[in-house]
Amino acid sequence: MVWLSVILAIIGFAIVGYTVWPAARLQPRWLAPAIMAGLIVLAGATYLAGGQPQAPGVPYQQAAAERRAANPADLSRDAQMERLRDILREDETDAVAWAQLGRMLARSERELEAINAFQRSLRLDLNARTLSDLGQTFMNLNDGRVTDEARAAFVEAQRLDPDMPEPSFFLGLGAFQSGDIDEAEAVWLDLIERLEDSDPYKILIAEQAFQLLSQPQVNAEAVEAAAASADFDPGTRIAAMVQRLEMRVESGEAGFADYLRLIRVRGMVGDDPGGMATLADARARFADRAGAMTILDLLYAALQSDEGQGE
Incomplete structure (x- = not known):
C-alpha cells in the first residue's frame, strides 16, 4: 500500500509544519483542519479500495498453511485447536470442525468455550454424538451433576441414536443422583443387556453400575x-x-x-x-x-x- 504510506507521511509532515512554521499560523483558522480532514478521508478511501481489513497478515497465513499441511497428531493440543479455528475462519458452516473444537476445548477444561462450539455445531447438524458430548460438558461444568441442560441433551441424543451407550448411562446416573435408585437400576441393566459382549462399554458400565448401586443407603x-x-x-x-x-x-x-x-x-x-x-x-x-x-x-x-x- 505505497499510496497509503505516502498520504500518511504527508499528514505527519503537515502536522509538524503547522506546529513549527510561523507563517502557517497566518492562514485562516479553518484551512488547516480542512486540509487534514481531506487527507484523512483520502487515506481512508485509499485503504478501503486497496486494503483487506479482514485478511490475516502474511505471518499468520504462513503459520496456518504449516498447520494445515501437518499431521494433526504431530501438533500440540493448542496447535490442533488453532488448526480447527483456521478451518472455521475459512468456513463457519463446518459442523464437524466445530464439534472437534468443542471436544478439544472440553478436554482442556474450557467448558464454556466447548459448550459454545458444540452448540454452533448442533445448529448446523443435529448429531447424537455431539449432543452426548454437550451433555457431558454440562456435567463437567457442574461437578458431575446431571443438570437439566445435560439431561435434555442426553434425551435428544438417545432419541437420535438409541444404540449409543453414553446417553442411557448418564440418564440412569441422573435418576440415581435424584434418589430414584430403582429407575437407575432398570436403565443400567437394560443398557448392559443390550450391549454386545465385545463392546468395551459393557464391562465399564457394569463396573460403574455396581459401584453406584452397591453404595449403602444411609441417612x-x-x-x-x-x-x-x-x-x-x-x-x-x-x-x-x-x-x-x-x-x-x-x-x-x-x-x-x-x-x-x-x-x-x-x-x-x-x-x-x-x-x-x-x-x-x-x-x-x-x-x-x-x-x-x-x-x-x-x-x-x-x-x-x-x-x-x-x-
Missing part, C-alpha cells in the same frame, strides 16, 4: 449425629445394616441393588464366605436378567481372585 444426618455421641460404634452400625439387608433378602423383598449392597458390606467387614453365599443367591434369583448376570459374573471373578490372593 447422612443421622450418621453425623451418631458419630458425635460418645458411645458411637461403627462396627455396631455396620452389623445393623447387614442384619437389615439379610432380612430383606430372606423375606424376598430385596431388589437387585439390595443384594449388591449386602455383598459389598460383607466384603467390607471381611466376611468373604458370606459375600460368596449372597452372590450365589443373587445368581439364582436374577438368572433370567442378562444385565444383572453380567455384573454378578464380574463380582464372582473378583471375589475368586481375592480368595486366590489370600491363599
